[in-house]
Amino acid sequence: MKNSWVKSLVLFVVLVAGGIYAYKVEYLGEIKKTAADNRAKKILSLDPKSVTKISISAHSNKVELVREKDGWKITAPVEAKGDENAIEGLLHFAVEASASDSATGNPQEYGLEPPMYRVDFFQGEKSESLLIGQKSPTGSSVYVKTSDRQEIMLADASLFHGVAKTLFDLRDKRLLDWKESDIGKIELTRDKLSVTLEKQADGKWRVTSPANFPADEREAKGLISSLLYASAVEFADGAPEQTPEFSKPQAKISLWKSGEKRTFVFGEESKSQNGTLVKIEGGGTIAVLPSTLVARLPKTADDLRDKKVFALDGNTITGIILKSGGRELELKKDDKGIWQTLKGAPPLESVKASNLAFSLSTAETTALFGEKEFKEKGKGPSAEVTVRTSAKTFTILASKGSDGKTLYGSEPKEGKYFAFDANELAEFLQ
Structure with a gap:
């Protein structure tokens, strides 16, 4: 019994030790190997943050960019603010670019001598150059090389689109850089x-x-x-x-x-x-x-013009008072958001009162008038419409037009005369 227990313990220790060995030596070793392989496949050894200048040449066209304290600037062929996202995107593609295969032969056969695009990255006094040629027959890869290596490499075709940029691509398209x-x-x-x-x-x-x-x-x-x-x-x-x-x-x-x-x-x-x-x-x-x-x-x-009749948010309305032809209707919203009729008979249902409040809060003027022109409009008797919030009270005089549809409003003290829309209010006006 004792020997069996000892054997089990020894077996357990061996298994644990084996697992640790496999994790450290094989698994972590494989990760390091994969990382090393990826580094080996990288086309450029750039630190994007240390790149201070970029030069892009395509045939006879050349674009030069310089990193300044406030961002990238195009210095040639024109002086202009650079598009930060486009330029940083170019750097990202260049830094992450890796070779998937290699090719043999004359660089001219692959559009690399002269290259279709040449991109020079400057890091202080050091520089690295990426030469981009034509795409592979399938179109899924592009032939590339660097200025300091003779090897012709194949990279994913996305590198071509990510790095082969024009002056317009790299330029800030906005005319004014203000907030x-x-x-x-x-x-x-x-x-x-x-x-x-x-x-x-x-x-x-x-x-x-x-x-x-x-x-x-x-x-x-x-x-x-x-x-x-x-x-x-x-x-x-x-x-x-x-x-x-x-x-x-x-x-x-x-x-x-x-x-x-x-x-x-x-x-x-x-x-x-x-x-x-x-x-x-x-x-x-x-x-x-x-x-x-x-x-x-x-x-x-x-x-x-601000077309709102009442400069408020509908949710802030706490009270409404309508006075017309000797009649008065006073509504108040309680703490639970339920509308109560304080004056006027019959009492107004809470839903209708809520609709009225919404109609007033969204009411917009449809036309403005001078005082003389306003007085010439055919209107019925005026009603006093008061809308209250916890912070402010708004009052206008409102009336129906002779057509029975148009609503007219005024704030004589402010010199404001207007026509407006407020469907729910119309039925309360005589």
Whole structure:
């Protein structure tokens, strides 16, 4: 019995020792071998973070890029900001590129002498060069070599698409590298329209010319983002800034940031018909942006106006008071979100009260009037409509038009006269 127990213990120790040996020697050894093999197959021995300059040559064309403190910059054939994602992507493909096989013969046979593309990576005084030739007959691989090795290698065809980049591919397609949150003023001139928007101390946008009224936040921010994130479809490098295409601009839009001003000038359609010629005034760069950008620009100041009758979120409404023809209806929302009728008979169902609150919170003006024009409109008796939140109270005078459908509203103290939509309110007005 004792001998059997001892034999079992010895067998267990042997198995454990064998497992440890297999793990350390065979499994970890295989991992190290695989890693070593992968390193051996790597085409370049680049540290992407230490690359300070890249030069790409394709036939007679050459693009040079330099890494600066604030990012990559194109220095030739033009000076321009580089596309960070595109350039870092190029580096990634080059660093990760590995050889799947090798070939023998004259480099000329494989499009490597001269190469279709030559990419030089500079790391201080050191440099490594990647030469890219033609694709293999199947199209799944591409022939490559380095400047310091005679070996002709095959790499995955994705390397060709990842590294063989043009000037346009590597260029930042945006015309202005500003942050949306830094913009404090917008000036738009188009046809007979001239409008100015300014960001207020509370961060809200307001139209300050030709009239003074709250701006539609989505429209104001959308206008800014459409300019800052518009992507050029081509560039007209070398073209003089004073060209016939800009003699009669379709539009001018100025953005202000802490006293700095940049003006987008929209000229004619490009000769390639790919879009509209656009430049930053005094900047020298002329780009072609999608024509849809011009088509979507505001045509009137009214397009930029905040069309909400009540500047509030529907969820914040806590009370509604309607006074019309000696009648009064007062509604209040309790802590559980249930609407109660405090005044008026018969009591209004909570669902209908909720629908009324939603209708008022989403009501939008459909037209603006001067006081004289407003008074000439055929309207029924006015009702006083008050909407309350925990922080503020809003009151307007509302009435139905003679057609029984149009709603008119006014805030005489503010000098505001308008037509608006609020279907649920219409049935409460006599």
